Amino acid sequence: MKKILLAICFLAASYVSEAQVTTPQPSPSSTITQTVGLTEVSVTFSRPSMRGRSVFGDLVPFDKVWRTGANANTIVKFEHDVKVGGSEVKAGAYALFTKPGKDSWEIILYNDTSNWGAPQEWDESKVVASVTSEIMELPFDVETFSIGFANLTNNGADLGIYWENTYVAMPFEVPTQELAMASIEKTLNGxxxxxxxxxxxxxxxxxxxxxxxxxxxxxxxxxxxxxxxxxxxxxxxxxxxxxxxxxxxxxxxxxxxxxxxxxxxxxxxxxxxxxxxxxxx
Known part of the structure; x- marks a missing residue:
């Protein structure tokens, strides 16, 4: 009997040590992928919700660098070299930061993706591109922080950021013509x-x-x-x-x-x- 009780206690202890409570994340992660022309672009980000809170100018202060989402850095990946705000951006992964303002936002691509949130020490040399976006006020509230692609053409698109009643966008250009011509020449040349x-x-x-x-x-x-x-x-x-x-x-x-x-x-x-x-x- 004593041996049986010991075995039961051991099993119970093992179950307790291995059991984990699973609950929904307050800011669930998301990845969206979009082919723009011939270039695949993806964004991985976490999605906080308003939950009755005032967001811009309160939860997210004006004129300070924001991680643009929740938890780890929001990461934008470009399959090919692109152009953002007139700057050449090499293919690869970048952290997406923003500086929300009352009338406009600065949207920034940063080549260090290892931070948890905004860097403790901002390094301007790691900024590969930035654009200023005018704020478009939405006629409705967006409860959950969202990122999406809009205004797609063969040669570019807008990376849009939506939350509360605010929409801002980062236009970017993709090298579709160069890629298409190279593909045509390669195919025709055998x-x-x-x-x-x-x-x-x-x-x-x-x-x-x-x-x-x-x-x-x-x-x-x-x-x-x-x-x-x-x-x-x-x-x-x-x-x-x-x-x-x-x-x-x-x-x-x-x-x-x-x-x-x-x-x-x-x-x-x-x-x-x-x-x-x-x-x-």
Missing amino acids: PGSRDYFSAAVYYLEEGQDLEKAKMWMDKALEGQEEPAYWMLRQKSLILAAMGDKKGAIETAKQSLAGAEKAGNADYVALNKKSLEEWGAN
Whole structure:
């Protein structure tokens, strides 16, 4: 009986230690993603609600940097380089901060996303772009803080911020014309080096037609003044699979030399191992 009671107590203690209370978050997180032209843009943010409170000028003070949401930084990610307020913004992730005012807001992209809220020490050198947005007063209240995309065109959109009875926006431009023209030229000019390389590696890995894989790899290497060592590595494996040990060794030596010049220790080791397996001098 004593052993049974001890076992029950142990199980009960384990259950209590592992049990966790799950309740709704007061400011739930959200991620929205929008393709603008040919560029994917996403925003991850937390969404506080008014709950009867006065927001701008009270809960969120005027003329002070605000995290623009709740909890961790609101993060904006751009798939490609964009333009914001005339500034070039590289593809990547940025913290979105704002400085709400009575008549207008400053909307800021900051290249340090590690803060929890506004940085304790603001670093102006980390500001990659900022715009001033006039306030549009809404004819209704927005209970829960919201971010969305509006005025979409092939070449840009507005990143809109809505809360209480306020709407502000950060217009941005995307490089659709450049991306589209590059895609058209690539397609009309036929497969590129990377396409041939990918096809050749796929055929090698799947044990398909090795003659065709070699032909594609040769096309991938065609015209390169200094053949890419990672491509040469795959060509050496194709030649070895075809039974051309001499060609495989010669190609692996070229790949090894390129990898050593580039300082890529992984490819150096891979080539040395293959050369040893193939009986190279």
